Structures are given as C-alpha cells and as structure tokens.
Amino acid sequence: MxxxxxxxxxxxxxxxxxxxxxxxxxxxxARLRRWHRLxxxxxxxxxxxxxxxxxxxxxxxxxEAEISxxxxxxxxxxx
Numbered sequence: 239m240x241x242x243x244x245x246x247x248x249x250x251x252x253x254x255x256x257x258x259x260x261x262x263x264x265x266x267x268a269r270l271r272r273w274h275r276l277x278x279x280x281x282x283x284x285x286x287x288x289x290x291x292x293x294x295x296x297x298x299x300x301x302e303a304e305i306s307x308x309x310x311x312x313x314x315x316x317x
Contacts, residue, residue, distance in 0.1 A: 277309040 261269065284305045286294075291301060 272312060272314075273309045276312060280305045280307070280309075 283301055286301070288298070291298065
C-alpha cells in the first residue's frame, strides 16, 4: 500500500511517524479521560501512608514503581 506522508509541519505528524491508527473524536476523548484518571489514581496512591499501603498489600517500592510510569502507560492495554 502506498501511504501518503503527512507534511512535516502538520500537528498530527506523530501519528504517521509512530504508525498509530487514527482515532475517532469519541475514542480520542475516551483515551484522554482514561489517561487523566490514571494520573489522578497514581497521585492518590503516592499520597497513601504506610498503614494504608499495608492494608492494600503494597510496599512503598510497589508504589514508586507504579507512580514512575508515564500517564499513557495503561495496564488495561496489556493483553
């Protein structure tokens, strides 16, 4: 298939470079909302004290590993 390249100055150029499938507006909005929730949940996790972490069965190292992940690193995307 002969793909037409997006011009260098185009704001969606990175979609072409990363070979990401185009998203509909609804799916893009859902993805952005999911990323926002993930970032918020990771901030909340970071704020928990040692007692709360123990109740959840998590160590501070587990929390550090989770909060160091970028917002777009979604565990639901792993198959």
